[in-house]
Structures are given as structure tokens and as C-alpha cells.
Amino acid sequence: MILYFLSLALFVMGLYCLVAKKNIIKKVIGIVITEYSINMFLILVGYRDGGIAPVLMKGMDNSEIAAGSVDPLPQALVLTSIVIGLGVLALMVSICLRLYEKYKTFDMSEIKRLRG
Template sequence: MIVYLLTFILFVMGLYCLVAKKNVVKKVIGIVIMDYAVNLLLILVGYRRGGVAPILLKGMDRAKFTTQSVDPLPQALVLTSIVIGLGVLALMVALCIRLYEKYKTFDMSEIRRLRG
């Protein structure tokens, strides 16, 4: 229970960084931290106390493995989610570099033409 709550606190840290900071790169860092927190929560939900990794080794009892292994489904989905996070991070940093080339600053309040 406390582990879940700490993960939520990590998520809220990222959300705070995304909302309250003015620097564009800080906002990107906030999104990265939120990404970590969500991935960790999904893996924590699938954890079995004293469980083994879902890999069959030679000479392993099949029935015992089924009752001992941790949940493989969230692991498979998080594996794709991590890689997508990397692609999105590359896109965001590319946008930051372009914004810096155009406006010579990372400050959101200085980037005037983005104002509504």
C-alpha cells in the first residue's frame, strides 16, 4: 500500500514540474518523471511476493512455475511503453531545440507568439 502511494507521489512530482515550471526543458523532465512513475506502478501491481521472473528454465516444474511466477502481462505492455516514451522524448527535445533556435530562450513566458 505505501509503495503504491510513494509511486503516486513520484507521479505528482512530475505533474507539478510540468505545470508550475517556466522552463521548457523542465517541463520535458516532468513528463519523463511521470512516465517512470506510471511504468513502475504497472509493474508493482503485477508483483508476486517472493515470485520468480516469468522465464522457464531447464528442469523447472511447470505447475509450480504457474503459481510462482510474477504477472507477465503488465511486463509485456510496459516494455512497449518504455520504448514509446523514448520516441516521444526525442520528439519533445527536437521541439525544444527548434524553439530555442527561433526565440533564443527556453522561458515559456518569453515565447510570445505562443500566447493565445
Template structure:
């Protein structure tokens, strides 16, 4: 339970950076932190304390294997999610560089030609 709570705290830290910080790069960092916390949450779903890798060998007992093996599916999900996160991060950074070229600043308060 503590792990889930700490994980949630991590999410909130990311959200704080996203909402409160004015610097674009800090906002991007906030998004990354939030992404990590969501990935961590997915991993935590399948986590078991002192669990073993979910590979069934011939000499293993099936019932103890089910009890001790971690759930492999969330790990597969996290792999996909990390790749998507990488793509998103690359796009965000590329866009931040282009915005700097146009506006000459990273401050989100000075980048306000649109009314929202």
C-alpha cells in the same frame, strides 16, 4: 500499498514540474518523471515479493510456479511503453532546440505569441 502510494507521489512530482516550472527542459523532465511513474505502476501490477522469473522448467511444480512467478505481461507492456517514451522524449528535445533557435529563450512565459 506503500509502493503504490510512493509511485503516485512520483507521478504528482512529475505533474508539478510540468505545470509549475517555466523552463521548457524542466517541463520535459517532468514529463519523463511521469512516464517513469506510469511504467513503475505497470511493473508493480505484476510484481510479487521474492517472485521468480516466469519461465516454466521441466522440474518445476505447476502450482508453486503459479504462486511464485511474476506476471510477465506488464513487463512486455513496459518495454513497449519505454520505447514510445524514448520517441516522445527525442521529439520533445528536438522541438525545444528549435524553439530556442526561434525565441532565444527556454522560458515558457516569454514564448507566448499564441493566445491559447
């Protein structure tokens, strides 16, 4: 149970970082933290205490896997979500670099030409 709350705490910390920090790199880190907290949560959803790896070895039958293994589906989901997260991160960092080229600062409070 405590692990679920830890992943929620991580999510909230990421959101806090996103809202409170002015440095855009720190905002990017905040987004990444929230993403990872969800990934952890997904792994926890499929986790089973004392479960075995969901691999069909020689001499095992299907019912043994079904009874004893952790859920393999969330792991596949997490892989996909990590790859998507990488794509978003690359885009975010490249936009940050372009912003730095134009404004010469990473401070969000100085990057405000759009208002209203």
C-alpha cells in the same frame, strides 16, 4: 502498499513540475517523470512478494510457474511503454532545440506569440 503511494507521489511530482516550472526543458523532465511513475506502477501490478522469474526452466512444469512467478505481462507492457516514451522524448527535445533557435530562450513565459 507504501510503494504504490510512492509511485503516485512521483506522478504528482511530475505533474507539479509540468505546471509550475517555466523552463521548457524542466517541463520535458516533468513529462518523463510522470511516464516513469506509470512504468513503476505497472511493474508493481505484476509484482508478487518472493516471486520467481517467469522463465520456464528445465524440470519445472507449468503449474509451478503459475503458482510462484511474477506476472510477465506488465513487464512486456513496460518495455513497450519505455520505447514509446523514448520516441516522445526525442521529439520533445528536438522541438525544444528548434524553439531555442527561434526564440533564443528556454523560458516558456517569453514564448507566447499565440494567445486567445
